[in-house]
Amino acid sequence: MSDNANSVNIKHSARGYHHGALRPALIDAGLTLLDGRAVDDLSLREVARRVGVSPTAVYRHFPDKQALVGALCEAVANDLAAEQKAAHDTVMAAGGSLRAAFAAMGQTYVRFALAHPARFRVMMSAAPPVAPSDMVRPDGEQAVNRAMQQLRACVAELLPPDASDKARDIAAIRAWSLVHGMAMLMLDGMIPPDEAIIGSLNEDLDLLGSATAR
Amino acid sequence: MSDNANSVNIKHSARGYHHGALRPALIDAGLTLLDGRAVDDLSLREVARRVGVSPTAVYRHFPDKQALVGALCEAVANDLAAEQKAAHDTVMAAGGSLRAAFAAMGQTYVRFALAHPARFRVMMSAAPPVAPSDMVRPDGEQAVNRAMQQLRACVAELLPPDASDKARDIAAIRAWSLVHGMAMLMLDGMIPPDEAIIGSLNEDLDLLGSATAR
């Protein structure tokens, strides 16, 4: 879905696109444009332009710009989830430990962020920053969280059977925080995007896993 | 500097502000406006408006908007550094361990982000997101890093004397990543901003300290 397919020229008839073909094309164009632009520099008009369609046409498929961005967010979350799953499965298929598979997922997370900074950021913008007054999650942006279920599931398996649900939650949050923080600091240029640093996650994730087992 | 001082009405003469008084007032107004707006919704014109000055006046003190934002970034970094130092010193003064002081700094970091989401974000935007082509840090935005020296210094003290420089770097990066990731995930509404979760940093930072000591 996020493949760099040249989404222009998929017109097939004078009418325009085959039924339902414009929506995925718009999402694809949006993702492609995000490789080079900052998140806030992405405009509805630009997406339409890239697909070769008038800005108005977008409104046939999304109620407004926010909905378009929401669709982008979901697409990115799905891509990341797929890459994480692949990393996990590859390690397991090669006879690796569950912990090794867990670490591989974390490293995939960071590498994904580095490979697609703006996509990664738009994914995190799904849930709008908490407003000062309402800290409650506005729900509806659960695509990312769905993607994170894998991580939770993996963490849960790493913990001893008698671990409480709360212990599992905390462990997952710790792991996600570590990996997410490293990704963000690298994206923001605060720490160098070195593979050596990403590699150090192997040990950390291990630690986080065993530590919470207590 | 970031205190919520009412920066309007500091005019003293028909001429306008006392020599050099506008610049800090603009920074102060910018910080205040960031409590309620998203980072990208902050405009130069709005900052000027709040101080009660024409947009053009800003250009007497900053070459362009980016310079204004850079000044905001630096101010926030200094505020955070001050709060971290205070947290550290308070623990130490109460006879706490160096590790406890270290953990207190980390928790202060997260709480600061929660208290001032947009300020925190503008601080991280100091270094523009790494462009696809040039991964090199554009330097000049070292205010944040200067603020992080404290953390590095504290981590260094926690490590055994024979630890290599690289080990110290990695340890500091781990700690910063964990704490930063938690802050960002909370700001983005991905995990609840619970004090219980922030409290769990006590154990984690401990672990990171001892783990890297190996």
Next chain:
DNA sequence: TGTACATCAGTGAACGCGCGTTCACTGATGTAC
């Protein structure tokens, strides 16, 4: 102490820009009889 003058922090009007969104419309597609 007074006058002439350079400095410089402000003003206010204007610019061009791209944006998200709305409107009335067009014309091909697919369906009912």
Next chain:
DNA sequence: TGTACATCAGTGAACGCGCGTTCACTGATGTAC
């Protein structure tokens, strides 16, 4: 098979908006003689 018609995904012009930045300017301040 042919005709009438509803559907609906597109068009293109237009809107109002606030933005960052520029321009020529004004007028108080501080200094030199």
